[in-house]
Amino acid sequence: MFNYGFFNFDSKAELLDKAIEYWNPGKTKFWQDAGIDLVIDRREGYFLYDMSGRRLIDLHLNGGTYNFGHRNPELVATLKSALDYFDMGNHWFPSVARAAFAEKLVKTAPGMKYAIFGAGGAEAVEIALKTARYATKRRKIVSIIKGYHGHSGLSVATGDDRFSKIFLADRPEEFVQVPFNDIDALERALRGRDVAAFIIETIPATYGFPMPNDGYLKACQELCRRYGTLYIADEVQTGLMRTGMMWGWQSYGLEPDMFVTGKGLGGGIYPISACVVTEKCGGWLHEDGAAHISTSGGSELGCVVGHQVIDILQRPEVISNVHFVADFFHRSLNQMMAAHSDVFVGIRQRGVILGLEFDHPEGAVAVSRALYENGVWAIFSSLDKRVLQFKPGVLLDVATCQEIVDRMEAAMPRVRALLRSPRRAA
Amino acid sequence: MQMQLHEDAPRLVVPDRAEATARMKIDRAGWAVRSYARFDRAAVMRVTRAVAEAAHKAAQEYAEWAVRETGMGVVEHKRLKNELSAHPLVDFYENTDLVNPRVDTGRKMVEIPKPAGVVLALTPATNPVSTLYYKAILALLSRNAVIFSPHPLARACCAHAAARLEAAAVAAGAPAGLIQCIEEPSVPLVQALMASPKVQVILATGGGPMVRAAYSSGNPAIGVGPGNAPVYVDPTADQTLAAQRIVDSKAFDNSVLCTNESVLISLAENANRLERGLRAAGAHILSEPEVGKLRAWLFPHGHLNTAAVGKSAVWIAQQAGLRVVPSTRVLIAPVAQVGLDEPLTREKLCPVLAWATAETFERATGMAQMILRMTGAGHSAAIHCEDPQKAMDFAAALSVYRVVVNAPCSQGAAGFATHLAPSFMIGTGYFGRSSVGENIGPQHLVHWTRLAWNSDASVQMGDFGAVRAPFEGQAPAPRPAPAPAAAPLAEAGGMDRDMLRQLILQELRELTRGQS
Numbered sequence: 019m020f021n022y023g024f025f026n027f028d029s030k031a032e033l034l035d036k037a038i039e040y041w042n043p044g045k046t047k048f049w050q051d052a053g054i055d056l057v058i059d060r061r062e063g064y065f066l067y068d069m070s071g072r073r074l075i076d077l078h079l080n081g082g083t084y085n086f087g088h089r090n091p092e093l094v095a096t097l098k099s100a101l102d103y104f105d106m107g108n109h110w111f112p113s114v115a116r117a118a119f120a121e122k123l124v125k126t127a128p129g130m131k132y133a134i135f136g137a138g139g140a141e142a143v144e145i146a147l148k149t150a151r152y153a154t155k156r157r158k159i160v161s162i163i164k165g166y167h168g169h170s171g172l173s174v175a176t177g178d179d180r181f182s183k184i185f186l187a188d189r190p191e192e193f194v195q196v197p198f199n200d201i202d203a204l205e206r207a208l209r210g211r212d213v214a215a216f217i218i219e220t221i222p223a224t225y226g227f228p229m230p231n232d233g234y235l236k237a238c239q240e241l242c243r244r245y246g247t248l249y250i251a252d253e254v255q256t257g258l259m260r261t262g263m264m265w266g267w268q269s270y271g272l273e274p275d276m277f278v279t280g281k282g283l284g285g286g287i288y289p290i291s292a293c294v295v296t297e298k299c300g301g302w303l304h305e306d307g308a309a310h311i312s313t314s315g316g317s318e319l320g321c322v323v324g325h326q327v328i329d330i331l332q333r334p335e336v337i338s339n340v341h342f343v344a345d346f347f348h349r350s351l352n353q354m355m356a357a358h359s360d361v362f363v364g365i366r367q368r369g370v371i372l373g374l375e376f377d378h379p380e381g382a383v384a385v386s387r388a389l390y391e392n393g394v395w396a397i398f399s400s401l402d403k404r405v406l407q408f409k410p411g412v413l414l415d416v417a418t419c420q421e422i423v424d425r426m427e428a429a430m431p432r433v434r435a436l437l438r439s440p441r442r443a444a
Numbered sequence: 445m446q447m448q449l450h451e452d453a454p455r456l457v458v459p460d461r462a463e464a465t466a467r468m469k470i471d472r473a474g475w476a477v478r479s480y481a482r483f484d485r486a487a488v489m490r491v492t493r494a495v496a497e498a499a500h501k502a503a504q505e506y507a508e509w510a511v512r513e514t515g516m517g518v519v520e521h522k523r524l525k526n527e528l529s530a531h532p533l534v535d536f537y538e539n540t541d542l543v544n545p546r547v548d549t550g551r552k553m554v555e556i557p558k559p560a561g562v563v564l565a566l567t568p569a570t571n572p573v574s575t576l577y578y579k580a581i582l583a584l585l586s587r588n589a590v591i592f593s594p595h596p597l598a599r600a601c602c603a604h605a606a607a608r609l610e611a612a613a614v615a616a617g618a619p620a621g622l623i624q625c626i627e628e629p630s631v632p633l634v635q636a637l638m639a640s641p642k643v644q645v646i647l648a649t650g651g652g653p654m655v656r657a658a659y660s661s662g663n664p665a666i667g668v669g670p671g672n673a674p675v676y677v678d679p680t681a682d683q684t685l686a687a688q689r690i691v692d693s694k695a696f697d698n699s700v701l702c703t704n705e706s707v708l709i710s711l712a713e714n715a716n717r718l719e720r721g722l723r724a725a726g727a728h729i730l731s732e733p734e735v736g737k738l739r740a741w742l743f744p745h746g747h748l749n750t751a752a753v754g755k756s757a758v759w760i761a762q763q764a765g766l767r768v769v770p771s772t773r774v775l776i777a778p779v780a781q782v783g784l785d786e787p788l789t790r791e792k793l794c795p796v797l798a799w800a801t802a803e804t805f806e807r808a809t810g811m812a813q814m815i816l817r818m819t820g821a822g823h824s825a826a827i828h829c830e831d832p833q834k835a836m837d838f839a840a841a842l843s844v845y846r847v848v849v850n851a852p853c854s855q856g857a858a859g860f861a862t863h864l865a866p867s868f869m870i871g872t873g874y875f876g877r878s879s880v881g882e883n884i885g886p887q888h889l890v891h892w893t894r895l896a897w898n899s900d901a902s903v904q905m906g907d908f909g910a911v912r913a914p915f916e917g918q919a920p921a922p923r924p925a926p927a928p929a930a931a932p933l934a935e936a937g938g939m940d941r942d943m944l945r946q947l948i949l950q951e952l953r954e955l956t957r958g959q960s
């Protein structure tokens with residue numbers, strides 16, 4: 019019996035039935051079909067425990083949400099401490115936590131002026147796109163093909179039509195997409211001087227972390243400047259030290275007009291996101307500060323946690339650790355690729371953001387499954403199933419990293435077997 | 445409205461940043477040592493030499509800083525100790541190879557050295573930077589990473605020195621994070637770190653309670669107990685020379701080395717000759733009333749007055765209300781008894797020497813053992829004599845692991861005036877509730893994996909001439925992180941000055957209850 023005090027289940031099977039019955043039959047069944055019968059129960063540090071008790075090392079981290087691991091003790095203590103004094107707060111009023119966190123955040127980002135808070139990444143993207151429209155008085159938004167910015171009204175329209183068409187939320191006349199790493203295509207899209215914003219993930223996550231060509235992002239930014247379009251960096255997965263610097267755009271020498279952060283900003287324990295903007299973009303905050311409203315956006319509890327998240331990321335020990343982890347995987351994965359070059363064909367890496375390429379259209383689905391069977395949870399890229407998203411946390415220690423590599427090595431025969439079998443992974 | 449006691453007290457409890465950061469340092473050290481443990485011997489020696497050179501260059505600066513910060517010791521002597529813990533220490537281990545595997549074809553055995561990993565090193569207030577230098581060099585020679593937890597009284601000079609050595613190591617090609625220092629040391633923090641499963645060994649130098657805590661942590665530890673060295677001067681010795689050495693030793697850094705002589709024992713027959721020698725060397729021999737005054741000041745209610753630790757003889761005399769000439773280097777207090785009933789025969793860590801007289805050599809040896817029974821077991825003793833049999837008998841009878849002969853004990857037991865290993869960790873062994881009985885060296889931070897072949901003559905070992913060594917040489921290290929800025933003393937971890945002072949006082953009390 020799984021007794022959680024507030025509710026209980028006789029078995030994992032019962033839970034799965036209930037999930038299908040009351041929650042989300044499609045998602046529940048998808049994972050069952052994929053051979054990944056995970057129901058995350060206990061979690062601690064970089065470890066997840068399935069309801070069966072089986073331990074998994076988490077390399078998915080929900081895109082960096084668990085950058086510091088699960089239930090990081092310092093962050094849990096911070097949230098508990100905040101709960102002894104604050105609650106979500108009243109979004110209408112100025113507050114100490116929001117002001118302090120906004121200042122802390124803005125000061126990490128040279129050139130930026132205001133932090134506008136939301137509860138999730140999509141909401142922060144929404145704020146960025148609305149802000150761009152306000153500032154430019156233009157309507158069009160350009161994004162890249164296979165970009166991913168969330169699933170709310172405007173943000174979902176920037177993304178893959180798999181997610182917009184089903185809800186009749188695609189708006190091709192206002193939302194234009196250009197291929198990644200194609201600077202000419204972007205110029206053609208912007209030339210008409212009717213585009214409010216170009217939004218791009220600094221390294222496109224859901225696309226499998228293809229690396230921007232040398233100078234590509236800078237050239238995009240210059241085109242934006244030339245045609246009066248605002249450049250929005252989506253840093254939901256590339257921010258918070260994951261590239262080895264606080265913000266991914268810093269590591270490419272960019273000066274975006276706005277950037278968006280979420281996921282790990284709340285330390286995986288309290289949802290908070292932010293759209294950070296320059297003075298030039300922030301005009302609406304003067305004209306009508308209540309033009310965007312969100313009851314749970316910028317909750318004071320989230321602000322206290324986020325403040326501590328930034329504080330932790332600025333410690334020299336953490337910065338150093340990120341470099342060690344990045345360096346470790348750079349070396350060991352290259353070694354591994356050399357030994358398994360028949361299936362493992364490419365490594366994309368910047369800091370602790372990695373995409374591993376496998377020589378099969380669904381290669382990463384098989385690898386994900388083989389790793390799962392070997393105690394590691396890493397997810398394939400939804401929009402390019404050749405590529406495994408490999409996202410180690412910034413606080414990982416030597417022993418866990420070595421174990422990851424050992425387990426991965428152990429999984430390789432199974433990867434081959436899955437790729438060879440006619441029924442494939444999923 | 446609820447009345448608040450302190451307007452400025454934080455309304456939210458901030459989680460202990462010092463502890464969280466210290467745990468990150470341990471992980472960082474784990475990464476650093478992962479790559480450093482694969483350095484070959486040439487690279488190891490290059491890094492160690494570079495660090496020794498940086499240490500040597502800064503010897504004077506940190507000698508001044510340590511005296512200024514702790515109020516203990518003598519700048520000139522601290523400089524000397526710092527210098528000795530740099531190049532001469534490396535010289536001593538120049539031929540101790542803790543990196544290359546050893547192949548013993550005769551015994552059909554191959555031995556591969558395996559560094560401990562992350563060493564947590566405590567440094568005392570009395571010898572802060574010299575101990576830090578020493579432990580850093582030991583760690584580097586044995587391919588370990590070290591994290592220092594300095595005594596709070598000496599935290600600023602230690603943090604600065606550690607950062608400088610780290611920078612020198614990195615400049616010489618070492619990975620960043622090999623030498624780190626806790627910025628805000630405190631007793632609870634050190635205790636928490638000592639229990640970390642990611643710490644492989646604790647090098648505990650400090651007060652008795654801290655050493656016991658290290659041994660109770662559940663982690664392997666090398667802790668050394670307090671000293672209280674008896675020194676016996678035999679009639680066969682050159683009395684003038686013996687007296688000179690003893691006074692020099694006591695005056696050295698105002699006796700803060702745990703190896704300093706605590707109680708002088710001599711026979712009645714050579715008392716006069718010895719006394720002349722002691723006076724000539726700069727000692728003030730106290731009269732009976734003076735001894736009473738000194739005892740009252742130095743051991744109020746039977747406990748050592750910690751203000752005396754590392755202070756000069758003249759200053760102590762002044763405080764105790766004694767008149768001495770300004771050139772006085774040591775205060776000598778003749779005592780009728782030794783052991784529990786005479787506090788002056790306990791460890792004092794200041795240039796005060798108790799002097800007891802015995803009728804026979806056997807009685808003198810018995811006295812020495814009585815002193816050690818009280819405190820200082822496993823540590824050091826000294827003898828000045830020209831009779832090898834007596835030296836042998838003395839050493840055989842005493843519960844110590846080193847007996848310095850015809851040399852100043854402060855320096856001699858620490859390996860600086862003898863051929864003992866130069867050390868700021870004097871292993872007090874089983875007598876002194878420690879795991880090691882010799883002077884601690886880098887070899888104690890390495891264990892060996894032994895490949896042992898079948899001893900049957902028919903089984904061949906094979907040729908190891910062409911076998912690859914298990915290291916990669918010096919690997920390009922990832923970018924070093926900027927050094928953390930040390931917070932000013934008053935802001936330590938949100939503690940106010942009073943709390944900090946309380947903490948320091950408590951530490952000091954512990955420190956002087958039994959200082960190695």
Ligand SMILES: Cc1ncc(COP(=O)(O)O)c(C=O)c1O
Binds near residue numbers: 139141143
């Ligand atoms: C790059 C990027 N932007 C935005 C989002 C949307 O964030 P959320 O799911 O919190 O709305 C995601 C989520 O995966 C993302 O990866």
